[in-house]
Amino acid sequence: MDIDEFDESTFASLHRQAADAGFDFTTMAELGDTAEHHRALYELNKTCSSDIPGRGEFYTYTDYVAQRIDVPGYNPNGVILAVHDSRWAGMTATSLHPAKGVAFSEMTGVLRSHRGRGLSLALKLHAIQFVQAAGYRWLVAFHHPGNAAAIGMNRRLGFVDYGR
Structure with a gap:
């Protein structure tokens, strides 16, 4: 996705709808980038990932931290959470890769x-705002080809298929 070409005004009503439904959005940085929150993020990510076609077994907590948190691209401002009644209801995680000049939708x-x-x-709109604020032009995402909902959402946002 070319962030410079993104028109957020097309999606302006989504933030209002989420707020009207009782959802707030926050980041891992705002909550505190702590071991306790890392564990909660892991559990949320694991639960949400169970519906991804072909996902297979999810990481162990130790592997998750090693591959998703204790890495140079991790930024607690790029982990955005949807919160409802003080409970985490959804998440998006975006990593930054300056050497490649891209952000990656994890x-x-x-x-x-x-x-x-x-x-x-x-959530993805919040991720795009994070990428814009970080000064990146490109946001990349990968999907299992059977994950039609995620592919459709990303295409709606302006993601395009890139050569393999």
Whole structure:
């Protein structure tokens, strides 16, 4: 996705809809980038990932921290959470890769009980704002080809297929 070509005004009503439904958005940086929050993020990510076609077994907590948090691209401002009644209902995680000049959408997911309310799209919009604020032009995402919902959402936002 070319961030410079993104028109956020097309999606302006999503933030209002989420707020009207009782959802707030925060970041790992705002909450505190702590071991306790890392564990909660892991559990949320694991639960949301269970619906990804072909996902297979999820990381162990130790592997998750080693591959997603204790890495140079991790930024707690890029982990955005949808919160409802003080509980985490969804998340998106975006990493920054200055050597490649791209940001990478690691995961966007919403608990089944909160799906169908536009939260994934709202979370992704927050991720795009994070990428813009960080000064990146490109946001990259990968999907299992059977994950039609995620592919459709990203295409709606302006992601395009790139050569393999």
